[in-house]
Amino acid sequence: MPNKTSMPSRALLAGALATLSVGATAEAQSPADTVLRDGSLYTVDAEHPSAEALAVRDGEIVYVGDEAGVDAYVGPDTRVIDLDGRMVMPGLQDAHIHGITAGRAQCDLDYRPLSVDEFTAHFEGCLADPDFGTQRDDWLTVEHWYVQFLKPRGTEVDKAVLDAIDTERPIIVYDVWGHAALANSRALELAGIDADTPDPQGGVIKHDDRGRPNGWLYDDAQFLVDEAMPERPPLDPVDAARRGLAVLAEEGITSFQAQSESRDTVETFAELREAHGLTARAHFLIDSGAKTGDELAAFIDELDAIREAVENPERLPLQVRAWRPGEQEGPRLVAEPGVSVAGVGEVMADGILQAPTQTAALLEPYRVNAGSEDAPDWRPGDNRGEAYIDAETLGEMATRFAERGYQTQIHAIGDRAVRNTLDAFAMLREADATAPQASGYDRVGDSRPLMSHAELVDAADHERFAGLGVVPVMSYQWAKPAPDSTDAVKPYLGAERWAGYEPEGELAAAGAKIAYGSDYPVDPLDHWFALEAAVLREADWGPEFPAYAGDLNAEQQALSLDAAIRGITLNAAYAMHQDEVTGSLEVGKLADLLVLDRNLFEVPAEDISETQVLMTMVGGDVVHRAEDFQP
Template identity: 40%
Template sequence: MKRVLLCGLAFVAFSAQAKTPAADMVFRNAYVYTVDAKNSVAQALAVKDGRVVYVGDEAGAKVFTGRKTQVIDLKGRMVMPGLIDGHMHPQSGGLRMLSCNLNYESLTIAEFQARIQKCVDEDKTSGPNDWLEVINWFEQGAKPAGTVLTRAALDGVKTTRPIKVHSSFGHSNLTNTRGLQLAGITRETPDPKDGVIVRDTAGEPTGLLQDAAQDLVDRLVPPPSVEKNYQATQLALKAMREQGITTFLDAYTDIETMTAYRTVSKEGRLTARAHFAVLIDSPADYDADKAIAEVLKEKAEFEQTPVGARPIMKVDTAKLFLDGVYSAPAFSAVMVEPYFENGRPGHNYGPKPYFSQAQLDDTLIKLAAAGLNPHMHADGDGSVRMGLNAVEAMRKVHPADDIRPAIAHDEIVDPADYKRYAEVGALPVLSFQWERPSIDIMQSMPALGPVRSALMEPAGLLEIYGARIVYGSDWPVDALDEWLALQIAVTRQAIGEDAVKYPDRLGIDPGLTVAQAVRAITLNAAYSLRQDKETGSLEAGKFADLIVLDRNLFQIKPEEIGGTQVLLTMVGGKIVYEAEDLK
């Protein structure tokens, strides 16, 4: 054990009954929130060989305590299952820690330029023709409100280098005139399938590229080196264990990412159970059989065989994009009814869905036959309905198969579809941190109209209708803060400066209780990854994946959940993180 535990926690030894094997470790004097079927609370927990062997009262824990057992007095602190993030992009998060970073801040054009200029001036190793990548651009938060940046903002940066600025939402980027020239993007360049080259009133490209149009520039930027990917993986794992994340789904992976994680795993440094979703794209010549064969090929190459309780890599999911995002200025989510224009329904239903319904149905049926979980990005109610239709078609062909289809984001859902999640067994994977008034949401509301604005981000409504709610942070779309997300799931209230401008809750959705939010980020997320028999709750026989907190989530105001600090993270009975200030 580290010095901090030796100094900060009391170790006691008891004599165990002869017939009960002594545990490796016992946590006592704790508030153990189990997330079992009854949300039971215990006082002690014992761990042996990486698994939980006892959860119960203090007297029962003594039976598992031998001379070599480490008994940790938690002095009433809360213990709960480790967090399971059901939708994130950790490699992107790690890589962004190594890049020119705008930190999700709302910036004026002058501030935007100054921050990028500073990156240019401080970079002493790149040449005049090397791409500069800028990340965590809060596109929708540009000041003053309603400002839409174009290549002119980047052309004001003093450099000959091509620049690519990633919107934090991940569905658009901005490039300068040099970047457009290198990509060969002119007024004559057609929009690619599932993407938009944004143009001004004269038809000239503005430098803003949405969804698949980003590929026109992305393909010119050299990929990260093997060493940089390795560094990014280590940074991502460090950030996750500090947050208390013990399992995650990388919701859009690539071979380079899985190669880096495999290296870390072989070194014995994988500190979370890693699940990966391989992208199934939708080109004009889409072939479902060929796409699924590639997923299975990568599964065969990278999936690891379980060894005891240690974390491994699983490649068990396929990712499909059905649309973009509902927010301004893109409005690239597929809608059942058109976006509003000038206070009335207009004519824009969003883009053509990235898959046809027939393609999607066929793909999900074939994924189920291959034993793979489909994980669909669907932001608008039109694409959500397509996803639900496809799951229904899949269930008719494979009614008994253990397939756990997920629809990620679900920001706009038609009320007629609320009950369908439970009926067809589809899992809404929601990013709770978006369920609050914020500048990007408020400026998009006029385009949604009054009804959709009132019903947006429907976590509580979906739960009422029986959906099994799963949490996914979508990091690095937002900064990684699982505890703030849990707070917002309950309060649906703005934070920081936004709380002054927008004091009311978001919409009419009732939100989740603390217990429901915790279950979404533990047992429900484990279920989504077919891992619920092993993790997600603290019960005898399951892996000892747990965290110790500095506060009890059930004994504080919901507004205080966001300040939670993780004091200890354990994965498979091994402590992978300890807070320096643990006392």
């Protein structure tokens, strides 16, 4: 099991805190707006990781140190928050999230383990609910199906299960990963999907033994059904954004990088910023497929137009824009959150590892069971997954985007897709090294290319992340025994590849700067469970599921709590080009911070997931406070 890390006791803090207090007199001539005192501060500042008090003026941290030093910052109008020993840490930063708005209600399976009977019974209530439609042509859309958690283990279904439900309505059920959906026959009919329908770019239509669609649609094949659905009455987008932000603030998220977004969503958040309604720093990556040549150039022009329309340089810290081409000017710090059009993502290099989908691109084939369930005989099969975009195209895209000041985040899960993506980013680095100064742009080297997920990485590629400056954006919560790992991945990889599954530990040891991305709403919004999983590599499924007891390669792959927190704070800030102004509690940075109901370093690691955020502060303003927290 990973080592437990403890924060220093207060008796041992004196030397470190004394250094932090130097220079307090000059700063303290003007009282702070807010002082937090008598706390246990974890700063994520490697030189001074611990403190007792902090002062904020105009949204900026002006003091971090001991109790005695903070007195000089308290004036008659200073808001003083007595923490009574509670833990304070930097705000959470999510470098890969999708769910940033609160949409309309859907028939929701809520990520639960279900038998086939329980699965179909759930539809009866949804079909009877007038909020989900009543007419023959009203689509029933169902979310958050944890398909790998069908009971008993090994259960497989196709459209026949949906066709047996007593309804003529079209039904589409989306798995929790967002990479697969199951449609009934009526839905396939309305979408025009039959035995002759070709697979779309970036997607797969599955067929039965007779060549007919069996209802499963993988990746971009889902869009064929989505496009057949009638438009629904629009929601108020600003209200949906405001409600989504309230959920993020309660979780403790102070900055996010949203994936695969549209111009409409970005404009909605810009409108909310005009009304001073943002409660988190918003970075957007715009949706993109494979593009080259003139099509790629036109898309970049469109990105420029979006950025010009919604960004306001005076509302973004300078570091967010400093690496972009041309002369960049503006304030070093901006306390109120702004909107950044950061780049493009997530570009889909492949799919997912989980059976039955198995569209993640592998160097060696997935294994197949040539025996029986009772006497398995696992051998290499023919399937190596789907490399949706080749390395050359990815490299051209990443290079052209970086030249114009746009980040690229590429989804790569299988080891072949990971290698293709690293090869693409190597092309980016080579272009930077050989680009003539006359081009007017020499900052590609700080483009900080991002790779999301990287669930399976060949050992030969571990050191390439650090060497190329590629940031792996990992979802800690996936690193646990569960149906989607133990059942749906492990037997198909074999022992050697399984040992490197979810390789946070090996990537960190090789020098990679790991950042965290939740991928919400693929998973529930639970960053505190993610932290626990990063350290323990396990989950408590209870006695009903003994197959998922124990850990997932903790000895090789677990992170220390310090490293896991750094990934979800300072390293994620690095991925968003704002690590010089957020991500740690240091003098001169923005006051984006949390007050917690427990000290993560003092509770048993298995209790980290129970953490509650008592207060969330962004730029010195409280954007969430728990009802029972009245300091």
